[in-house]
Amino acid sequence: MRAVDLIQKKRDGGELTPEELKFLIHGYSRGEVPDYQMSAFAMAVFFKGMTASETAALTMSMAESGDQVDLSPIHGVKVDKHSTGGVGDKTTLIIGPLVASVGVPVAKMSGRGLGHTGGTIDKLESIRGFHTELTRDAFMKQVNDIGLSVIGQSSDLAPADKKLYALRDVTGTVESIPLIASSVMSKKIAAGADAIVLDVKTGSGAFMKTVQDAEALAQAMVSIGTNVGRRTAAVISDMDQPLGYAIGNALEVAEALDTLRGQGPEDLTELCLTLGAHMVTLGGKARTFDEAKSKLRKQLENGEALAKFKAFIEAQGGDGGIVDQPDKLPQAPFAVEVTADAEGYISAIQAEQLGLAAMLLGAGRATKEAVIDYAVGLTLRKKVGDTVQAGDTLAILHVRDNNDAARQVADRVRGAYIIQTERPETRPLLLSVVTA
Numbered sequence: 001m002r003a004v005d006l007i008q009k010k011r012d013g014g015e016l017t018p019e020e021l022k023f024l025i026h027g028y029s030r031g032e033v034p035d036y037q038m039s040a041f042a043m044a045v046f047f048k049g050m051t052a053s054e055t056a057a058l059t060m061s062m063a064e065s066g067d068q069v070d071l072s073p074i075h076g077v078k079v080d081k082h083s084t085g086g087v088g089d090k091t092t093l094i095i096g097p098l099v100a101s102v103g104v105p106v107a108k109m110s111g112r113g114l115g116h117t118g119g120t121i122d123k124l125e126s127i128r129g130f131h132t133e134l135t136r137d138a139f140m141k142q143v144n145d146i147g148l149s150v151i152g153q154s155s156d157l158a159p160a161d162k163k164l165y166a167l168r169d170v171t172g173t174v175e176s177i178p179l180i181a182s183s184v185m186s187k188k189i190a191a192g193a194d195a196i197v198l199d200v201k202t203g204s205g206a207f208m209k210t211v212q213d214a215e216a217l218a219q220a221m222v223s224i225g226t227n228v229g230r231r232t233a234a235v236i237s238d239m240d241q242p243l244g245y246a247i248g249n250a251l252e253v254a255e256a257l258d259t260l261r262g263q264g265p266e267d268l269t270e271l272c273l274t275l276g277a278h279m280v281t282l283g284g285k286a287r288t289f290d291e292a293k294s295k296l297r298k299q300l301e302n303g304e305a306l307a308k309f310k311a312f313i314e315a316q317g318g319d320g321g322i323v324d325q326p327d328k329l330p331q332a333p334f335a336v337e338v339t340a341d342a343e344g345y346i347s348a349i350q351a352e353q354l355g356l357a358a359m360l361l362g363a364g365r366a367t368k369e370a371v372i373d374y375a376v377g378l379t380l381r382k383k384v385g386d387t388v389q390a391g392d393t394l395a396i397l398h399v400r401d402n403n404d405a406a407r408q409v410a411d412r413v414r415g416a417y418i419i420q421t422e423r424p425e426t427r428p429l430l431l432s433v434v435t436a
C-alpha cells in the first residue's frame with residue numbers, strides 16, 4: 001500500500017477501507033507517513049468528507065494508536081461525558097457527583113486548560129490538597145468504593161489524534177466534521193466508557209457557529225459511537241454567552257457548590273440535569289429521560305449530590321471543608337467593578353472575550369508551561385436579556401493586583417457586552433438532542 005494512492009483515492013471522492021485508514025494512521029503515528037502526506041490527506045477529507053463507516057474506522061485507528069483503558073474492573077455501566085468546550089463550563093464538577101449519587105459509576109479522565117477555556121483538572125486542583133495523579137488501580141478502586149473519580153488524562157491516549165490535530169491546526173483543516181468527530185471520539189473510546197453523552201456547543205463562543213453544523217457534528221459522533229458498540233447521545237446547547245456567572249477556577253468550584261446545593265444559576269442547573277439525565281438513562285438507572293431528570297432534581301434538593309462531592313474531594317486528598325465553608329477556597333485580594341457605559345438591553349456577550357479576560361488575569365494558560373492563579377477570574381452580574389442603566393455593574397473582576405493591567409482587562413470585559421436599545425430575541429439554552 002502507498003500513502004499517495006490513498007490520498008488520490010480520497011481526493012477523487014472514493015471511500016477508503018478500514019485497512020487503508022489503519023495504514024495511514026498507524027504509519028503516521030510511527031513516523032512512516034510524513035506530515036506533508038498527512039496534510040494532503042486531511043485536506044482531501046476536508047473537501048470530500050467521509051462516509052459514516054470511514055469515520056468510524058478512522059476513529060478506531062486513532063483510538064488504537066495508544067493506551068486503551070480497560071475499565072472492566074469497575075462494576076456497572078460506565079458512562080462518560082464530553083463537552084466540546086465552553087467558557088465558564090463547570091458541568092463536570094456538578095454532573096460527576098450528581099449522577100454518581102444515583103448509582104452511575106463515573107470514571108473520568110479530564111484535561112488541563114489551554115487558552116481561553118479552563119480545564120476540569122485545574123478547577124479541582126484549586127481545592128487545597130486535591131490531587132489528580134492516581135494509579136489506575138487506585139482510580140478504579142475509588143470508583144468502586146464511592147462511585148466517582150476524576151484524574152488527569154494519560155498522555156498516551158490516542159497519540160495519533162494528538163499528532164494529527166496539531167497538524168490540522170496549522171494546515172487549515174480543523175473545521176471538518178469527520179475529522180473533529182473522529183478526533184473527539186477516538187479519545188472517548190480509548191478512555192474505556194461503555195456509553196458516552198456529548199454536549200455539543202453552538203454559537204459565538206463555540207467551534208460550531210450554527211445549529212445545523214452542531215447537529216451534523218453531533219450526528220457524526222453519535223453514529224461513530226453506535227458503530228463501535230458504545231451507546232451515545234448528544235445534546236446541542238447554546239454557547240452565545242458563558243454558562244452560569246463564574247469564570248475562573250476557584251470561582252467556578254464555588255458556583256458548582258451552589259448548584260449542587262440546588263441554588264445554582266438556572267442555565268447551568270438545567271444543562272447539568274439534562275446531560276445527567278441522559279447519562280442515567282444510558283447507565284440503566286432510569287427507564288425514561290423524565291424519570292432520570294426528576295431523580296436527579298431530588299438529589300440536588302436532598303443534599304445527596306453535595307454529600308457525594310464532599311466524599312469525592314476527600315477521597316482525592318482535598319479539603320472537604322470547602323463544601324460547608326466555600327470561603328476556604330482561594331480568594332483574590334482585590335475586586336474591580338466593570339460598569340456599563342450605556343443603558344439598554346444586553347443583547348450578546350462575547351464568551352470568548354471573557355475567557356481571554358480570565359486568562360489575562362491569570363486564571364488560564366497562555367502557554368502549556370504557564371502557572372495558574374486559582375483565585376482570580378470574573379463574576380458576571382448581567383447576562384443576555386437583562387436591562388442596564390449606565391454605571392450599573394456588568395461584572396466583577398477578582399484580581400491579584402489592582403493595576404493598569406487589571407483596568408485593561410476591565411475594558412476588554414466591557415467591550416464583550418453588547419448593549420442595544422431594543423429587547424433582544426433570546427434563544428433557549430437547550431436546542432436539540434441527537435440519539436442513535
Ligand code: URA
Nearest residue numbers: 165179180181183184
Ligand atoms: N476538539 C478535539 O479534540 N478535536 C478536534 O478536532 C476539535 C476539537
